[in-house]
Amino acid sequence: MSLLEVKNLTYTYGQGTPFVTHAVNDVSFSVENGEIIGLIGHTGSGKSTIVQMLNGLIEPENGTILFDGRNIKTDFKKIKEVRFNIGLVFQYPEYQLFEETVEKDIAYGPTNMGLSSDEIAERVKYAAELVGLTDEMLKKSPFDLSGGEKRRVAIAGIIAMRPKVLILDEPTAGLDPKGRDMILSRIKEYRNETGAAVIIVSHSMEDMAKTADKLLVMNRGNIEMFDKVSNVFSNVERLVDIGLDVxxxxxxxxxxxxxxxxxxxxxxxxxxxxxxxxxxxxxxxx
Ligand SMILES: Nc1ncnc2c1ncn2[C@@H]1O[C@H](COP(=O)(O)OP(=O)(O)OP(=O)(O)O)[C@@H](O)[C@H]1O
Ligand SMILES: [Mg+2]
Structure with a gap:
């Protein structure tokens, strides 16, 4: 049994209106413990729609998602429980920080999980250290940090829940090369330390070549390829055809x-x- 099994997912925006968009068509794939999957594809190919369904934020029109063999729609009491296990870091998550201090922001998820204060403190410390935030930064307002630091706070907030599947929608968008490498190496470290599976949505083939084990390539709502990085990159002509760059x-x-x-x-x-x-x-x- 795979950690995550996605079967025949379909999603349409604007159903029954003149603005129908078939964003995701019959998508199936599975993810094992410890795998890092790079989710790539041209703009509008359905990447964000897929990850939002995986985290239960939007409901598929068709298809099922099994986490550890359990249907995320029917086998969990609350969708909240799904989100503790399948954590999603949105694109530009720094705009969603809202607490007075960085520490409180990172503690938000674990607090919601109903953990003891000791456990929360330990998780906040672990997540902050993992993404390279100092104790001094924890006391600051998130609004006094740089863009890259804010991004790390938002990622730490999800990591503090210790999800078994960590999903990040374009975690390196808008960062300089040093910031990008830092974030990607910390994400890898989380996988190495916990054995969690990771799904990273990315536009950068270069970053995914360095980071991912497998690539899920989307093209206009359909899966074009799902294979080891080296096998995907050996189809260069096809990748270029569907608007991707190697x-x-x-x-x-x-x-x-x-x-x-x-x-x-x-x-x-x-x-x-x-x-x-x-x-x-x-x-x-x-
Ligand atoms: N809220 C929405 N309402 C209507 N259409 C939408 C909505 N969100 C996305 N779409 C459409 O669904 C399709 C898939 O969008 P999605 O955001 O999943 O793509 P993406 O691969 O994440 O793109 P990007 O790389 O630009 O982030 C696109 O055609 C998009 O215009
Ligand atoms: Mg997107």
Missing amino acids: PHVTKIAIELNKRGFDIPKNIFTVSDLKEAIISCKKGGNL
């Missing part, structure tokens, strides 16, 4: 391959390309 290093590898060098096409990080070029050189091919 990492620069992949393009270089493909070009070298086309020109007759013994370099595999499914290269997607700088270090892999370096290794391939070195071994190609050793073989007398370069």
